[in-house]
Amino acid sequence: MDSDDAVRVRRVYDPPEEDDGTRVLVDRLRPRGITEEHAAVDVWAKDAAPSAELRSWYHQDRSGKRYDDFVDRYRTELRDPAHEQAVAELLGLLRQGGPVTLVTAVRDVAASHVPVLVEHLEHGLGHG
Structure with missing residues (x-):
């Protein structure tokens, strides 16, 4: 993402x-093998994951064939009370x-929840 974007990844x-500004961890699990100091996370938004x-x-399926269904299901989750908060x-x-x-600790950011969350946030800001 460009440095001009409101949401960076x-x-x-x-x-x-x-x-970086405010650094927000958007994973449900704590990243492996990294100290809190090195991560330099200001906020852990566990329930956004x-x-x-x-x-x-x-x-369960590493082929990537489930991604579209994953995106749909995650978008639905983002509207539930815990995620909404x-x-x-x-x-x-x-x-x-x-x-x-x-x-995030995910290896393949493009095939993760992060782009869906960014899109959701940008829509919430009126940018999408």
Whole structure:
């Protein structure tokens, strides 16, 4: 994503950058093999991540054929009360101004929940 975007995305294993602004971990599980200090996470938005059940279902099939169904199911989850609260908190951070960087431990960010969450947030801000 461009540095001009309100919502940025980085892997938690990459070193933090000065222009990251507020760094928000958007995974349900704590990243393996990384200290809290190195992760430099300001907020852990656990409930913005897919449920454990959805994540498990998606990862049962490594072929990638489930991605479209995963996206649909995750979009539905983002509208449930627990997810809505986490999304509202993220939108609040974004509306305060300054960059917000979503950080994740997933290897393939493009085939994860993160693009769906970014789209959902941008729509909530009226950008999508």
